[in-house]
Amino acid sequence: xxxxxxxxxxxxxxxxxxxxxxxxxxxxxxxxxxxxxxxxxxxxxxxxxxxxxxxxxxxxxxxxxxxxxxxxxxxxxxxxxxxxxxxxxxxxxxxxxxxxxxxxxxxxxxxxxxxxxxxxxxxxxxxxxxxxxxxxxxxxxxxxxxxxxxxxxxxxxxxxxxxxxxxxxxxxxxxxxxxxxxxxxxxxxxxxxxxxxxxxxxxxxxxxxxxxxxxxxxxxxxxxxxxxxxxxxxxxxxxxxxxxxxxxxxxxxxxxxxxxxxxxxxxxxxxxxxxxxxxxxxxxxxxxxxxxxxxxxxxxxxxxxxxxxxxxxxxxxxxxxxxxxxxxxxxxxxxxxxxxxxxxxxxxxxxxxxxxxxxxxxxxxxxxxxxxxxxxxxxxxxxxxxxxxxxxxxxxxxxxxxx
Numbered sequence: 001x002x003x004x005x006x007x008x009x010x011x012x013x014x015x016x017x018x019x020x021x022x023x024x025x026x027x028x029x030x031x032x033x034x035x036x037x038x039x040x041x042x043x044x045x046x047x048x049x050x051x052x053x054x055x056x057x058x059x060x061x062x063x064x065x066x067x068x069x070x071x072x073x074x075x076x077x078x079x080x081x082x083x084x085x086x087x088x089x090x091x092x093x094x095x096x097x098x099x100x101x102x103x104x105x106x107x108x109x110x111x112x113x114x115x116x117x118x119x120x121x122x123x124x125x126x127x128x129x130x131x132x133x134x135x136x137x138x139x140x141x142x143x144x145x146x147x148x149x150x151x152x153x154x155x156x157x158x159x160x161x162x163x164x165x166x167x168x169x170x171x172x173x174x175x176x177x178x179x180x181x182x183x184x185x186x187x188x189x190x191x192x193x194x195x196x197x198x199x200x201x202x203x204x205x206x207x208x209x210x211x212x213x214x215x216x217x218x219x220x221x222x223x224x225x226x227x228x229x230x231x232x233x234x235x236x237x238x239x240x241x242x243x244x245x246x247x248x249x250x251x252x253x254x255x256x257x258x259x260x261x262x263x264x265x266x267x268x269x270x271x272x273x274x275x276x277x278x279x280x281x282x283x284x285x286x287x288x289x290x291x292x293x294x295x296x297x298x299x300x301x302x303x304x305x306x307x308x309x310x311x312x313x314x315x316x317x318x319x320x321x322x323x324x325x326x327x328x329x330x331x332x333x334x335x336x337x338x339x340x341x342x343x344x345x346x347x348x349x350x351x352x353x354x355x356x357x358x359x360x361x362x363x364x365x366x367x368x369x370x371x372x373x374x375x376x377x378x379x380x381x382x383x384x385x386x387x388x389x390x391x392x393x394x395x396x397x398x399x400x401x402x403x
Contacts, residue, residue: 004305006302011040012039014039017042018387020385022253030331033322037049038302041316043072045313045314046291047302048316048320048323050326050344051326052303053315053320057347059300061298062294062297063294064089064090064092065090065294068090068293069312073180080187083187087234099227100350100354103220103235111358122150123142123369127369134402135401137397138399140396142251143252145162147244147251151165151239153212154243155236156205157201164193168191172187172190173244174187175241195237198214202218202232217235245391246289247363250359250393252393252397253282253287254367255377255399256286256383258377259377259378264333272368274335275364279360279364280342281334288393289390290317291315291316291319292317293313295310296308315344317345321343321344326341327340374399377400379397380398381396
């Protein structure tokens with residue numbers, strides 16, 4: 001029996017990127033999932049079911065597209081392509097395995113634990129600034145400035161330089177938009193400036209190693225294999241990309257969700273030990289990244305349709321996180337949820353998020369401290385969300401709170 005191509009299978013279509021809210025996007029995804037595990041989205045096939053998303057992300061026949069998918073926008077050569085295709089996020093196979101092995105020796109739980117005191121200090125400092133007036137924009141005043149000083153500390157950069165890193169991160173994330181050509185000059189300029197900064201840091205550290213990540217990356221060795229200067233620069237940029245916008249947007253999204261569930265916010269304030277589970281639930285319930293792009297390296301049969309070699313597919317982790325076959329009452333938010341399978345927002349397989357432990361620590365600490373110090377949290381106006389493509393999240397979130 002001949003398997004029909006995914007492009008000829010008359011699959012259901014799904015539209016959610018222009019939805020005015022995440023709730024509506026999830027409703028649209030659910031309707032498509034009810035018709036089958038694969039649907040046709042705005043940019044091609046999208047895998048929706050929990051089991052199939054998890055299996056595809058772990059399947060070596062699907063790789064991160066060269067250049068992080070820039071080819072879909074007509075970019076397959078040049079300096080931006082070179083940057084994207086040689087980044088840790090864009091590598092595959094032996095090159096990716098080698099770099100992850102070296103970096104994992106530096107990105108240990110000890111590094112995350114070492115930062116805990118600073119993480120607490122930073123979130124308390126941000127709350128101190130807004131607490132006297134009892135109101136804030138949770139995005140501008142808290143979520144946005146929160147992760148960059150932590151990344152600076154992890155790398156070993158002075159905290160005073162966090163605004164530099166913040167500006168570079170803003171430009172880097174234009175790489176994940178659907179109009180990259182418009183931003184190419186800004187992205188490359190930011191990347192070059194960070195390269196120069198990292199070169200100076202590396203030169204100083206080689207004279208006197210410390211306990212920061214740059215020093216650990218310089219020390220990193222596996223059977224005589226060490227990171228080259230180009231790889232050190234690339235990994236610093238990758239860390240800034242991976243550890244900034246996702247964390248700040250996920251924190252703001254979490255606050256937005258808790259505004260709809262004040263009883264669970266108060267529960268978290270009384271029981272901070274629930275914060276770790278709360279992070280898992282909020283990243284399942286309202287993720288700020290809807291999926292992971294993959295490319296088939298050969299013809300692959302999935303759910304009775306053929307994915308031809310070279311096809312880009314989106315593993316829709318947001319849909320997987322709301323699959324009723326995996327989660328009882330998936331549209332119910334519950335920080336006490338037990339027995340649930342792992343949420344898929346951090347991905348799976350070879351490209352599982354390297355900084356997942358740090359992100360969990362940052363989010364859990366922030367939510368626990370905020371729930372304790374801002375107990376009567378509520379919205380003070382409408383939440384405005386960014387487009388639901390790339391990395392989304394609230395653009396503004398005015399809140400009030402009691403002491």
